[in-house]
Amino acid sequence: MERPIDEFLSKTGAIELLCEIDLDGSRFEDLNDDLPVSRQTLAVxxxxxxEASLIEQETIQGERGTSHKHVLSEKGILLRMQLIKPEGVAKYHQYNDSRQQWDEKKEEIREIASEATVESPNSRYTDGVKALRCFAQSLENGEKGDDGD
Incomplete structure (x- = not known):
C-alpha cells in the first residue's frame, strides 16, 4: 500500500507545486501562472x-478584502529540503525554463508544419512533413490538460 505522501508526489504537478510555492507563500493565481497544469488540477x-499536511492556507487582509495564500507547512519545508539535496528544485527550474522556451517556439513549429506542402517525390521528405504535421497536431491536442491527476 502506497503512503499518502508517496501517492501525492506521484501525481501530475505535485512536485512542481512544492517547488513553486514561495517560502513566504503563494497565491493561487501566481501558482496557476507558474505551473504546467490546469486550474482544476492545481486546485486538486x-x-x-x-490533506497530506504539506501546505497550509493563510488569510491575507488586503485593500480589496480577504484573500489567501498557500505556504509550506513544517512537513512541506522538510520535504522540499529533501528535493533540494540533489538540487531537485534547481533542476526543476531548469526544466521549467526549457518548457517556457519550448512554449515560445511551439507556434513557430505549428506554422511551419501547416505551411509545408508534400510536393517532393522524395519519400523521406514526404514522411518528414507528415511526421511534422502529426507532431504539430499533437501539440494542439496536448495543451494543459484537465486530467485531475
Whole structure:
C-alpha cells in the first residue's frame, strides 16, 4: 500500500507545486501562472497537499478584502529540503525554463508544419512533413490538460 505522501508526489504537478510555492507563500493565481497544469488540477493538488499536511492556507487582509495564500507547512519545508539535496528544485527550474522556451517556439513549429506542402517525390521528405504535421497536431491536442491527476 502506497503512503499518502508517496501517492501525492506521484501525481501530475505535485512536485512542481512544492517547488513553486514561495517560502513566504503563494497565491493561487501566481501558482496557476507558474505551473504546467490546469486550474482544476492545481486546485486538486492544493487540496491534496493540504490533506497530506504539506501546505497550509493563510488569510491575507488586503485593500480589496480577504484573500489567501498557500505556504509550506513544517512537513512541506522538510520535504522540499529533501528535493533540494540533489538540487531537485534547481533542476526543476531548469526544466521549467526549457518548457517556457519550448512554449515560445511551439507556434513557430505549428506554422511551419501547416505551411509545408508534400510536393517532393522524395519519400523521406514526404514522411518528414507528415511526421511534422502529426507532431504539430499533437501539440494542439496536448495543451494543459484537465486530467485531475
Amino acid at each position: 493538488r492544493l487540496r491534496e497537499a493540504s
